[in-house]
Amino acid sequence: MTNAYASISVYRGWVVSLTLDSTPGQGLEGCALMQFEGVCMERLAYASASQSFDEALTVLGQEAEAFVDRWHVMAAARQEEQQAELVEA
Numbered sequence: 001m002t003n004a005y006a007s008i009s010v011y012r013g014w015v016v017s018l019t020l021d022s023t024p025g026q027g028l029e030g031c032a033l034m035q036f037e038g039v040c041m042e043r044l045a046y047a048s049a050s051q052s053f054d055e056a057l058t059v060l061g062q063e064a065e066a067f068v069d070r071w072h073v074m075a076a077a078r079q080e081e082q083q084a085e086l087v088e089a
Contacts (some may be wrong), residue, residue, distance in 0.1 A: 003021070003022040003053070004019070004020065004021050004022070005019070005057070006019045006020075007057075009061075011068055012072060013036065014034050014035065014036050014041075014068050015036075016032055016035075016064045017032065017033045017035070018030065018031075018032050018057060018061070018064075019031055020046070020053060020056050020060075022051060022053075026049075027048050027049040027051060028046070028048050028050060028052075028053070028056045029045075029046065029047045030045075030046045030047075030056060030060065031043055031045050031046060032044040032046070032060045032063065034067060034068060036071075042067050044060060044063050044067065
């Protein structure tokens with residue numbers, strides 16, 4: 001391993017941890033861990049022959065945000081269904 005990068009950010013209340021390692025001749029490998037209220041909800045893997053940390057961080061960041069956005073849409077739909085069931089009861 002020649003280089004490493006790690007960052008932690010917050011998106012919509014989720015803690016997103018990004019890590020990347022550069023290996024000579026093999027490119028970049030890394031992952032994004034998404035935690036909500038202290039629980040790891042998803043892990044996204046990343047591997048590329050590219051040596052561009054900026055490109056890798058952009059891809060991982062976009063995938064993490066898309067996962068969180070989908071999760072919030074599903075949670076809102078589930079909440080609406082539960083409220084509708086309560087009204088019907």
